[in-house]
Amino acid sequence: MTEEKQLQCPMNLLMGSIGGKWKISLLWALKETKRFNELQKLFDGITQTMLTKQLRELERDGFVHREVYKQVPPKVEYSLTDMGTDFLPILYNMNDWGAKHFEELKSKG
Amino acid sequence: MTEEKQLQCPMNLLMGSIGGKWKISLLWALKETKRFNELQKLFDGITQTMLTKQLRELERDGFVHREVYKQVPPKVEYSLTDMGTDFLPILYNMNDWGAKHFEELKSKG
DNA sequence: GATCATAGTATCATAATTGATACTATATAC
């Protein structure tokens, strides 16, 4: 769609921020603050490169806060910003929805 | 993530179905039944090929119903299935959320 | 001074998505 249409539609704007392959699942995982390491273990199909990229994008888009501790070895914690936290209820709804239609989804996809 | 982890998590299962670039916006557009043609005009950055593909996947995954009318020129209508309709409230929430955070989203992304 | 742990970055390769273009089918209107 055109730049203009995209800007005018809240849904498309939102999708521009959280439309990536891992984004929604990442936000979901970050309902509790997590270290880079923990996320990597949780998403064991994601590479470091991808994880870093997705997290940085979510940070840039204002959903995720990145807290670097001056330690060695490094410690970096990821958590939801206010805006990200405000999105949580929708994620809960989605999770509930997924649970409700679990069998149906499994049989098709 | 592994096949198993994916299957066990409702969120990831759901994302597998509606995680594509256009899927959520398409479902949103289909809150009212639409013809192929109308969708194409609405998403004026999508090619026929892509639109067909995404619609077929949504159909396969049980979100969208495809009704073919035996006419010439052809007429095909797309609408939400019961499952798709059940997902609508979440889409409304997302749209509201997007409207609420419109400026914030625009300034970042 | 070698090793470990963490959170990366850099580079290149591969896979997936998207796009461009041309083509098909056919009842109806001209």
Next chain:
DNA sequence: GTATATAGTATCAATTATGATACTATGATC
């Protein structure tokens, strides 16, 4: 009999997204 409209399909190219692998930095520990 030619053009038109709709909803596609087929084929190939270009662009993005994703992945694999190797590498970096450094204080603490052995």
